[in-house]
Amino acid sequence: MQTKTCTKCGEEKPVTEFHKQKRGKYGVTSRCKGCISKIGWEYKRRPEVRERNLEYQREYQCKYRQRPEYRSYIREYRQRPQTRERTRERNRAYRQDPDRLEQERKRDREDKRLRKELGLVSNRHVEITQKYATRKGRWSDAEVKFLMSSELSLVNIALELGRTYTSVRGKRYEMRKKLEAQQ
Numbered sequence: 024m025q026t027k028t029c030t031k032c033g034e035e036k037p038v039t040e041f042h043k044q045k046r047g048k049y050g051v052t053s054r055c056k057g058c059i060s061k062i063g064w065e066y067k068r069r070p071e072v073r074e075r076n077l078e079y080q081r082e083y084q085c086k087y088r089q090r091p092e093y094r095s096y097i098r099e100y101r102q103r104p105q106t107r108e109r110t111r112e113r114n115r116a117y118r119q120d121p122d123r124l125e126q127e128r129k130r131d132r133e134d135k136r137l138r139k140e141l142g143l144v145s146n147r148h149v150e151i152t153q154k155y156a157t158r159k160g161r162w163s164d165a166e167v168k169f170l171m172s173s174e175l176s177l178v179n180i181a182l183e184l185g186r187t188y189t190s191v192r193g194k195r196y197e198m199r200k201k202l203e204a205q206q
C-alpha cells in the first residue's frame with residue numbers, strides 16, 4: 024500500500040490516512056487526517072475564537088427568532104394540544120411541589136411572626152399594591168385562573184390584576200382550601 028510521511032507528526036501512514044488533494048503528492052494533503060482534525064479542534068478551543076463563535080451564534084439566534092416564520096411557528100407550537108397539556112402539567116407540578124409549598128409556608132410564617140413582633144399593620148407590599156389597586160369585590164374566572172397559574176410573586180400578581188396584596192393572598196388561600204377539599 025502507498026504510504027506517506029505526515030509533515031506535522033512525522034509518522035509514515037497509508038495514503039488513506041490523508042485527505043484527498045489533487046495537487047499534493049500521491050493526490051493527498053501533506054498532513055494526516057488526525058493532525059488536521061487536531062488543528063481544527065485546537066483552533067476552535069482558542070478563547071478568542073470561542074468568544075467570536077458564541078457571539079455569532081447569539082446574534083444569529085436573535086435574528087432567527089425575529090423572523091416572521093419562526094414567530095408564527097412558535098405561536099402555532101404553543102397552541103398545540105400536547106404543548107398546552109405539557110405546560111399545564113408543568114405548572115401543576117410546580118404548584119404542588121411539596122418543597123416549594125413548604126418554603127412558601129415557612130416564608131409566610133416568618134413574615135407573620137415578624138409583622139406581629141414589630142407591630143406592623145402594613146408592610147411595603149401592602150402599601151404599594153394599595154396605591155395601585157383598581158379593582159375590588161368579585162373575582163372573575165380569568166382573574167382566578169391567572170392567580171392560580173401565574174408564577175409571578177404575589178405582589179406582582181396583585182399589581183398585574185390591580186388588586187391589593189392582602190386580597191390576592193386571601194383569595195389564593197381560599198382557592199387552595201377549596202382545591203384541598205376537592206381532593
Ligand SMILES: [Zn+2]
Nearest residue numbers: 029032055058
Ligand atoms: Zn500527522
